[in-house]
Amino acid sequence: MEPLLDVKELTMDFGGLRALDKVGLQVFPGEVVALIGPNGAGKTTFFNCITGIYKPTGGDVFVAPPGKKRRRINGMKTHRVTAQGMARTFQNIRLFPEMTVLENVMIGRHCRSRAGVLGAILRDGATCREEKDIVDKSYAILEKMALAGEVNELAKNLSYGAQRRLEIARAMATAPFLLLLDEPAAGMNPRETDALEELIRRICTEANIAVLMIEHDMRIVMSISSRIYVLDYGRMIAAGTPAEVMENPIVIKAYLGEEDMDV
Amino acid sequence: MNLMAQIRQSLIIALWFMFLTFPVLAVRVNTIEKVVEWRWPYMVYIGIGSFLISFVWRYLLARKAQGGKEERSPAPETTKDRATTALRTGATGKPIMQRLMAEPRLYRPVLIVLSLFGLAFPFLPFASTYQINIVTNALLYIMLGLGLNIVVGLAGLLHLGYVAFYAVGAYSYALLYYHFGIGFWAALPMGALFAALFGIILGFPVLRLRGDYLAIVTLGFAEITRLILENWNEFSFGPSGIAGIPRPGLFGMEMDLHQGTIYIYFLMIALCMFTIFVVNRLQNSRIGRAWVALREDEIACEAMGVDPTMAKLTAFALGSTWAGLAGVVFAAKTTFVNPASFTFLESAMILSIVVLGGMGSIVGVIIGAFILILLPEYLRAFSEYRMLLFGLIMVIMMIFRPQGIVVGIRRIYEFKKRAGKEGSP
Numbered sequence: 001m002e003p004l005l006d007v008k009e010l011t012m013d014f015g016g017l018r019a020l021d022k023v024g025l026q027v028f029p030g031e032v033v034a035l036i037g038p039n040g041a042g043k044t045t046f047f048n049c050i051t052g053i054y055k056p057t058g059g060d061v062f063v064a065p066p067g068k069k070r071r072r073i074n075g076m077k078t079h080r081v082t083a084q085g086m087a088r089t090f091q092n093i094r095l096f097p098e099m100t101v102l103e104n105v106m107i108g109r110h111c112r113s114r115a116g117v118l119g120a121i122l123r124d125g126a127t128c129r130e131e132k133d134i135v136d137k138s139y140a141i142l143e144k145m146a147l148a149g150e151v152n153e154l155a156k157n158l159s160y161g162a163q164r165r166l167e168i169a170r171a172m173a174t175a176p177f178l179l180l181l182d183e184p185a186a187g188m189n190p191r192e193t194d195a196l197e198e199l200i201r202r203i204c205t206e207a208n209i210a211v212l213m214i215e216h217d218m219r220i221v222m223s224i225s226s227r228i229y230v231l232d233y234g235r236m237i238a239a240g241t242p243a244e245v246m247e248n249p250i251v252i253k254a255y256l257g258e259e260d261m262d263v
Numbered sequence: 264m265n266l267m268a269q270i271r272q273s274l275i276i277a278l279w280f281m282f283l284t285f286p287v288l289a290v291r292v293n294t295i296e297k298v299v300e301w302r303w304p305y306m307v308y309i310g311i312g313s314f315l316i317s318f319v320w321r322y323l324l325a326r327k328a329q330g331g332k333e334e335r336s337p338a339p340e341t342t343k344d345r346a347t348t349a350l351r352t353g354a355t356g357k358p359i360m361q362r363l364m365a366e367p368r369l370y371r372p373v374l375i376v377l378s379l380f381g382l383a384f385p386f387l388p389f390a391s392t393y394q395i396n397i398v399t400n401a402l403l404y405i406m407l408g409l410g411l412n413i414v415v416g417l418a419g420l421l422h423l424g425y426v427a428f429y430a431v432g433a434y435s436y437a438l439l440y441y442h443f444g445i446g447f448w449a450a451l452p453m454g455a456l457f458a459a460l461f462g463i464i465l466g467f468p469v470l471r472l473r474g475d476y477l478a479i480v481t482l483g484f485a486e487i488t489r490l491i492l493e494n495w496n497e498f499s500f501g502p503s504g505i506a507g508i509p510r511p512g513l514f515g516m517e518m519d520l521h522q523g524t525i526y527i528y529f530l531m532i533a534l535c536m537f538t539i540f541v542v543n544r545l546q547n548s549r550i551g552r553a554w555v556a557l558r559e560d561e562i563a564c565e566a567m568g569v570d571p572t573m574a575k576l577t578a579f580a581l582g583s584t585w586a587g588l589a590g591v592v593f594a595a596k597t598t599f600v601n602p603a604s605f606t607f608l609e610s611a612m613i614l615s616i617v618v619l620g621g622m623g624s625i626v627g628v629i630i631g632a633f634i635l636i637l638l639p640e641y642l643r644a645f646s647e648y649r650m651l652l653f654g655l656i657m658v659i660m661m662i663f664r665p666q667g668i669v670v671g672i673r674r675i676y677e678f679k680k681r682a683g684k685e686g687s688p
Contacts, residue, residue, distance in 0.1 A: 111568025
């Protein structure tokens with residue numbers, strides 16, 4: 001099976017600092033893959049590199065959207081990467097605080113619609129249909145995310161957990177084949193984390209979207225991921241199933257500490 | 264306890280002001296009679312005055328801080344219990360202006376009365392040519408304000424050089440008429456087009472900049488435009504400007520000055536309606552949402568698939584278009600253009616209209632334009648203190664109501680049918 005995302009020897013230098021050193025990673029259809037590692041290991045830098053926020057200094061990133069040709073995307077502009085079908089969330093929530101919940105999600109439909117200035121002014125039939133389609137699809141996503149009750153609330157007024165869900169909803173609206181989640185469970189209580197786990201499972205199976213997530217919460221990582229990659233000081237030190245990674249001595253040493261971990 | 268502290272603080276401030284102003288106000292040397300006059304009463308006035316001002320100021324600040332807390336505290340509940348939220352916002356939550364605008368039954372009569380007044384205004388007994396002229400001027404600034412509102416209010420790009428595009432519009436009509444004898448109606452779209460092109464030309468180099476840097480570059484651009492117009496004599500006839508620009512025609516009808524003024528007034532009303540119509544539609548379109556998202560968070564906006572380059576360029580181009588249109592009307596209205604009409608002060612004025620009225624709000628910009636353009640005309644008696652008052656209003660606004668007179672509200676979508684069918688998840 002061809003991987004959806006194929007990263008080869010990705011390198012990122014910030015001046016003299018090598019943040020990522022020949023990192024390789026693959027995500028296959030239907031998978032939930034976790035990227036873990038201690039703070040400062042380069043996980044978010046990795047996300048920023050593959051989504052075009054940073055331009056990697058070396059290596060290749062390929063995407064193969066289902067039913068489309070494989071493409072090299074490094075150096076591609078962020079919005080075009082999103083249009084390819086890779087949508088992300090942010091570690092520190094980056095919603096549009098003064099826009100309503102629905103509008104936040106509607107922005108996600110931007111790259112899947114095409115109305116221009118003239119269409120906006122004239123409001124011709126095609127534009128109206130498209131607009132209705134945007135609203136309907138966005139509302140449908142919010143219903144799935146249990147946010148339908150708050151469509152007209154400003155995003156900044158949502159609770160923390162709801163904001164996290166809204167970020168995922170917004171990313172889902174771009175109709176991705178791969179969802180990149182940057183610490184989705186950060187700051188959540190155990191009950192919210194369980195709900196999140198359920199949500200990610202549903203995204204993966206029902207919507208058939210693969211998920212690559214950075215996460216520190218080992219409970220959710222171990223229970224949900226089909227494979228785990230471990231990053232430390234910019235190097236990929238281990239990869240494998242949760243069981244393999246958990247027993248890997250290098251991982252235990254580098255990431256989980258010398259002592260036995262308690263998962 | 265708190266009150267005592269406030270009074271003490273105000274007392275200290277009063278003493279400090281008395282000390283500072285002592286050499287200027289209390290001591291007066293009469294050089295003819297060679298005596299020093301001591302004007303103690305002035306000291307007392309300064310003392311009492313600064314004490315009162317400081318006390319009121321502190322009181323207002325304290326009240327504002329309290330109000331902020333009251334507003335913020337129920338926020339966490341709102342998401343949990345929507346029923347009570349609805350009750351609260353219905354009863355006391357939203358400011359009057361917002362409630363007025365959200366309810367068609369309330370705003371419709373107001374709108375009808377206002378438009379009737381607008382139509383009848385030039386024929387009312389007190390409407391002299393002068394009166395009509397200053398209202399036309401205010402309408403011109405509404406158009407400029409709404410145009411700048413696209414760039415500053417919606418897309419969040421701080422633009423201090425808006426007057427440059429106003430100048431482009433005015434000079435395109437002046438020069439097109441001078442060289443080719445092109446009339447007002449043909450010059451109107453051409454001026455708009457030229458301004459839009461200039462907007463794109465300015466847009467390209469400043470795409471990477473935001474905030475203060477963008478402000479400085481746009482400011483510089485406006486100054487460059489003005490200096491070119493002032494110094495390139497062969498092109499723009501320098502500081503003496505271009506005179507004898509014809510007023511807009513109406514099927515070749517002859518009009519005297521008063522009729523011409525009324526005609527331009529109605530022309531401006533029509534153009535303002537057109538502007539409001541377009542800006543309103545843009546606001547709630549795919550492009551408009553992209554602008555607002557760009558304002559809110561550029562990185563997230565790009566990560567959600569919005570091309571920031573396109574969004575910024577369209578914002579610049581569309582904003583400049585209105586400046587161009589207004590420029591053409593301005594040239595036709597005054598029949599004369601010269602670079603002195605397009606100084607930084609004009610940019611600052613238009614920006615103040617947007618900020619005072621409320622960024623991103625059409626009604627706000629209209630109110631802002633009327634306040635800032637009409638008040639100085641009717642308060643000619645205070646013309647010496649105009650800039651002082653202007654600055655004072657701005658400072659007070661920024662402290663007590665930084666969001667402007669009218670807060671831009673986001674569109675509300677109704678989903679009754681579906682919510683009823685599927686229930687809450």
